[in-house]
Amino acid sequence: METILYHIENGVATITLNRPEVKNALNETLHKELYHVWEQARTSDGVKVIVLTGAKNAFSSGADLKSIPTETLKNFNHSDYLKRTFNQLIPLIDNTDKPTIAYINGVAVGAGLSLTLACDFRFASADAKLALSFLKIGLAPDAGTSYYLPRILGLGKAIELGLGEPITAEEAHRIGLIYQIGEPYEFIEKIKQVPQPAFSAMTAMMKNGLNGSLQDVLDREAEYQYMAGKSQAHSDAINAFLKKSR
Known part of the structure; x- marks a missing residue:
């Protein structure tokens, strides 16, 4: 180049x-x-x-x-x-x-x-x-x-x-x-340590929050949170938290 x-x-x-x-x-x-x-x-x-x-x-x-x-x-x-x-x-x-x-x-x-x-x-x-x-x-x-x-x-x-x-x-x-x-x-x-797709979901929701209605934002949060909740990063973080709290 x-x-x-x-x-x-x-x-x-x-x-x-x-x-x-x-x-x-x-x-x-x-x-x-x-x-x-x-x-x-x-x-x-x-x-x-x-x-x-x-x-x-x-x-x-x-x-x-x-x-x-x-x-x-x-x-x-x-x-x-x-x-x-x-x-x-x-x-x-x-x-x-x-x-x-x-x-x-x-x-x-x-x-x-x-x-x-x-x-x-x-x-x-x-x-x-x-x-x-x-x-x-x-x-x-x-x-x-x-x-x-x-x-x-x-x-x-x-x-x-x-x-x-x-x-x-x-x-x-x-x-x-x-x-x-x-x-x-x-x-x-x-x-570098931030979990995906949680980071991309967070930034997308913040941007959407600037323009959408409250109900639109709540609905979009639910959609992105569903995706983040299915991720390996979420599962690993929950397991680590539970082990630490025992």
């Missing part, structure tokens, strides 16, 4: 955006390769956790506008571009049953930051800079930003961040945009 590094070790698939010469800007080749390796990781029995990060000292500087020929930029169809890139990639990430972690190891702006919002957890290095810079180039946030950000931060804070002013990792942690400052490796070892 030209733009992605893919490594699996001890149940962890690390996917690295690898265009360091442009701070890992997202071009169409990267989109295709990222979709391909993500599909591999999410369906591999040997993968328990997926980590998304960037090469060298950047996560991603966003969409690679320089990859669009200057003579065609005026007539560039942003809608078609989104439909063949982010509108396929973001649902793939969102529908992943395994825990997903974005490690923001430097700058993450525009669609680069948007990409992290689809992951379950976000970590950032202490020197990371985060910004939704869409308005600065006369565009509105895309790549799922308007879906995830109000749910993560609340509407008012999401609109404020949408103005495009960069924030530090410390501020991102304070407002709840990231889970923690620093490398995620200690957390990865913990999250």
